[in-house]
Amino acid sequence: MTSGAISVRGVSKRFGDLAVLDDIAFEVADGETVALLGTSGCGKSTLLNIVAGLIDPDAGELWLGDARATRQEDRRALAYMFQEDRLLPWRSVRANAEFGLEAARPALSAKERRTRALAALEIVGLDGFAESHPHQLSGGMRSRVALARSLVGEPRILLMDEPFSKLDPQTRSQMHGELLRIRALRNTTVLFVTHDVEEAVVLADRVVVLAPRPGRVRDIVRIDLPRPRDATDRDVAEAVRRLRLLL
Structure with missing residues (x-):
């Protein structure tokens, strides 16, 4: 069926x-x-x-x-976006977006993870904040990072x-x-x-x-x-x- x-x-x-x-x-x-x-x-x-x-x-x-x-x-x-943004405060915006790719099978190279994360951040309008950290962002921007993290695996x-x-x-x-x-x-x-x-x-x-x-x-x-x-x-x-x- x-x-x-x-x-x-x-x-x-x-x-x-x-x-x-x-x-x-x-x-x-x-x-x-x-x-x-x-x-x-x-x-x-x-x-x-x-x-x-x-x-x-x-x-x-x-x-x-x-x-x-x-x-x-x-x-x-599937990708799952939770109610809380669950960003890791010690990681940059780009590294947070990459997080969902780190357990990918087959494994992706660091360069490929970075490329995909930057592409996802560009989609949500945060490519200029890739090296910022969560505490530097507004609530809406944090939500955009969480959305990018969900989208990074396409x-x-x-x-x-x-x-x-x-x-x-x-x-x-x-x-x-x-x-x-x-x-x-x-x-x-x-x-x-x-x-x-x-x-x-x-x-x-x-x-x-x-x-x-x-x-x-x-x-x-x-x-x-x-x-x-x-x-x-x-x-x-x-x-x-x-x-x-x-x-």
Whole structure:
């Protein structure tokens, strides 16, 4: 059976007596951006961690393309951008961007790692800060470094766990534009977690709305609006209203 980029099939998860996810099923097409939207405690991050291979499901299957993902090695096409930027303070911006390549198989030379890191920093607009250190950067710039680190391996699929939630509204809006630009440039498939309804509408092609305790799919909503999307636009505001009603 051939699927899209990601296919989640009947995934359930418990932690002891607590049922966290119940029979979750959805697909993400190649080049699509999909949001996992829900209130706190609905299992969004747990589900993303299952897709990333950080947690095993108790039931169900995960497919990447037309292959079932059963081992971490099956997820080499994935990159994960966490909620915290997790930059190493003693390393330069370039060295932080290189970090994800240091365990690459086959191993890359130092020159190749440097070349790829500088290319990723150029994509996010930080090529002039390659030798700076994290403490010298603003919050938005640190997020750009984290994004460059995720992109440096040229992943087909980017997973994001509320990576912009700690930014101020203006910087968050800038990062939204940056992500959409890079996604269009590379045709990257994006699956991201958010509890921010406006963020889901601005970024996503479709929104998987999760109901809590245990997490289950309440609805999958297509956001069929042209980009860029302004949160003050009437059609965008109406899509936000509809999603809030579902939540």
